[in-house]
Amino acid sequence: MNHATLPQRVKIVEVGPRDGLQNEKQTIPAEVKIRLVDMLSDAGFPNIEAASFVSPKWVPQMATSAEVMAGITRRPGTVYSALAPNMKGFDAALAAGVDEVVIFGAASEAFSQKNINCSIAESIERFRDVAEATKRHGLKLRAAVSCALGCPYQGEVPVAAVRDVVARLRALGCDEIDIADTIGVATPRKVYAAMEAAMREFPVEGLSGHFHDTYGQAVANIYAALEVGISIFHSSVAGLGGCPYAKGATGNVATEDVLYLMQGLGIETGINLDKVVDAGQFIAGHLGRPASRAGNAIAAKRGA
Template sequence: MNNVTKTCVLNILRSNNFLQRSLSTVAPEIRIYEVGPRDGLQNESKFVPTDIKVELISKIVAAGIKNVESASFVSPKWVKQMSDSVDVMKNIQRVPGVNYPVLVPNLKGYETAKQCNVEEIAIFPAGSEGFSQKNLNCSVEEGLKRFKQVADEAVRDGLRVRGYISCVVGCPYDGPIHPKNIAKITEQLIAMGCYEVSLGDTIGVGTAGSVRRLLHEVLTVAKPEQLALHFHDTYGQGLSNLLAGLEFGIKTVDSSISGLGGCPYARGASGNLATEDLVYFLYGLGVNTDVDLVKIIEAGRYISNFLGKPTESKVNRVISDRFTNYRDIVKLASCNCS
């Protein structure tokens, strides 16, 4: 064995040892927070009727996902796709043990959401001034004040409150975002009563390195169990960013059926990390998800067929119909031939 070959072998062994150490910190169970019916559909130009949205939610739940963000009570003037949110929430067949959270921008939206018997709401400040002005028409500070009013009402009413922070790594208007800014907003959201803060790489510019730097800072003000990871796959970095985040012991991951998504205020941003790809990825890590990948693939094909466009999920594209048992796919994902 020559010196070059020896060096290559040693590098591979070191890499494997590093990977094993990294994976040892990944939680044995990961909570999947499905955002497709809201975040995934909000940017679609083709209006999705209420019955299609309700059926999509039903299929996602049937696959075993216990958290499905189902609607958004924003102004129909700005997000027409969510104009039927009241009807969606009133027509879904709620399954015991399943959480159907909704997005709420202000007190007016919160009052409407309350009429739909919701148990959890989400508030969504931006991590940058430029994006806050485009998305919320106000500064970051003013946005946080508005959301505190909503959170205070929800906590008094006994509802769970989740926080999103958009553009945690980079902003289409302001460029790179300093991790200290995100840590400060995270701390404020937790102080408002948010049980969890989802860190969103809205335009998908993050890398494993920038995600690690972000989390090193945010975890000075929050515990891993108070955080969720929300990655868009614009640059194809979604899964590598996810693994970098999971190394810190975070147990909740946002994803979107069929990789749907994008943002009307973030030019060039593509869809979210696809739920099908996430589940397959976690199978390979030996992480328990309790999600049937065959059924979640069927849900992805259902909505993609309606929209008349190919799925953004790579797993959904390549898994053939011969895999009718999710255990067969578990074996495939983990290279387990036994």
């Protein structure tokens, strides 16, 4: 195999503080979240998903988002992102000084209907105001395509559906689009197909892979995405973030595992793996659970 075809550098988007923590049952104090974001900033991430401006009624864990954004020490050059699903959320995100607004749409019609009682097309149309306001204020706009590689309700998701959602999100003016395996069912062949479909509608340099490790396939899927030229990946420190649809399933791929892979492939990330391990051990310790496999192995090796 010709390894020269893999990207020489990738961007890792750290989603632990938002996507990772939002499903945690125990309330995590703002100061713990602030410390986590600061440790991640110090590790050199180019992009950290730090907050979510959604109704606290739906996601109580994110009620401290404004406090977290106000309390973090911002690293020059790091983009701090937040989810903002409506104009109320956008106004709060703007006031909090976010650099990038994140919106989302599902590639599965069944998922869209079950989750938000409307079609995919309608759900994306609802983001038009947010998208226009984001652009007007000179902020970056990113979108996630959830259930792009499988759905808990309809099972298989056709690649044509992925392509259609990507086209709709492109039309809203998105700078980056994430292809997300929300329930972690994908294997490399599916990743090739979904990414190739997305690349027909959006420049490859703006597409990212967001893989969950439910079936232990996330690292293999990242490698598959690298092979087709994807150079942005989302991951969560310590593998934070459960999957709400699969009992006992793990959630996001762990950042430590992804960085260990990239290091082994000689792909640059600009991120200090040791500092990420420290961040992972910190938050895992706070939550009272083990961190990621690579994180635990590296920590054990250095006698942490």
